[in-house]
Amino acid sequence: MTAAVAENVSEQSDEMKSHGASAVSFSGIRKSFGSNQVLCGVSFSCASHSATALIGANGSGKSTLLRCSLRLIEPDAGSIHVFGKSVRELSAGELRKVRSQVGFVFQKHNLVSRLSALTNVIHGAIGQGYSFRAWYQSIAPSELRERAFACLERVGLSDFALKPVQTLSGGQSQRVAIARAVFQKPKLILADEPAASLDPESGQQVMELLRELTQSEGIGLIFSTHHIDHALEFADRVVALKSGTIDFESAPDKLDATELRKFYMPSGSPL
Numbered sequence: 001m002t003a004a005v006a007e008n009v010s011e012q013s014d015e016m017k018s019h020g021a022s023a024v025s026f027s028g029i030r031k032s033f034g035s036n037q038v039l040c041g042v043s044f045s046c047a048s049h050s051a052t053a054l055i056g057a058n059g060s061g062k063s064t065l066l067r068c069s070l071r072l073i074e075p076d077a078g079s080i081h082v083f084g085k086s087v088r089e090l091s092a093g094e095l096r097k098v099r100s101q102v103g104f105v106f107q108k109h110n111l112v113s114r115l116s117a118l119t120n121v122i123h124g125a126i127g128q129g130y131s132f133r134a135w136y137q138s139i140a141p142s143e144l145r146e147r148a149f150a151c152l153e154r155v156g157l158s159d160f161a162l163k164p165v166q167t168l169s170g171g172q173s174q175r176v177a178i179a180r181a182v183f184q185k186p187k188l189i190l191a192d193e194p195a196a197s198l199d200p201e202s203g204q205q206v207m208e209l210l211r212e213l214t215q216s217e218g219i220g221l222i223f224s225t226h227h228i229d230h231a232l233e234f235a236d237r238v239v240a241l242k243s244g245t246i247d248f249e250s251a252p253d254k255l256d257a258t259e260l261r262k263f264y265m266p267s268g269s270p271l
């Protein structure tokens, strides 16, 4: 082994020691849009096999932070490690590979409405080496179709597999988006307000589904939410963003809903 290679291996193992147990870790993340300083040095980690709730008022930077984690938005400063890899230092190809191991679930589900639920789930294979054969379920290899169908079954939607997404309810569509994320066999799911556009019952079901999937598959989960009850019920850690920094980070059993509501309400306003 040359000295340069030995040094590289030693650096990698040091990196794995400090970040290897985390699905994601953020250190000193800064991001401004023009003069709007959104993130002013945010640091926290989400362990593999655990769920972190990201809370904070509108505009506090939750979506920006989630998008920075895979460089969908480029941060101005700081480091981000996903599965121990420093994502800001990855080549385009390495970054694509890391992205393919992460399922993103958005508030607006980002599905192609006119296409079937099954095709939308199979789209999770785009970027995993399948190219055009993953565009439509009818031309997809049977292995992909069967696996996608199993994912829809997993989220209780096997009867809707061939229905266009535009004919499904909001809750059903969000479950298709989760099936698509699961189809990617992710090691991490980033869910940006996954329950925000849903009625309370569908929202609860989607959160239960995410928890069940992450626990049974050992997937790390970060979800942003304005639902205090969801943060307390479904997360192992609650991280609160305020004025561009972390206001507090805590296990949910150390918090109560009244305290958390104060976080959203300026002092003096009615709870």
Ligand SMILES: Nc1ncnc2c1ncn2[C@@H]1O[C@H](COP(=O)(O)OP(=O)(O)OP(=O)(O)O)[C@@H](O)[C@H]1O
Pocket: 033, 036, 038, 056, 057, 058, 059, 060, 061, 062, 063, 064, 065
């Ligand atoms: N692409 C962009 N260009 C300019 N400003 C942006 C962009 N994306 C976000 N912002 C600004 O960054 C700030 C943080 O936005 P962000 O969407 O991350 O907040 P959030 O905590 O997710 O809010 P919400 O709870 O409403 O979803 C806001 O002031 C927003 O206007």
Ligand SMILES: [Mg+2]
Pocket: 062, 063, 064, 192, 193
């Ligand atoms: Mg947001």
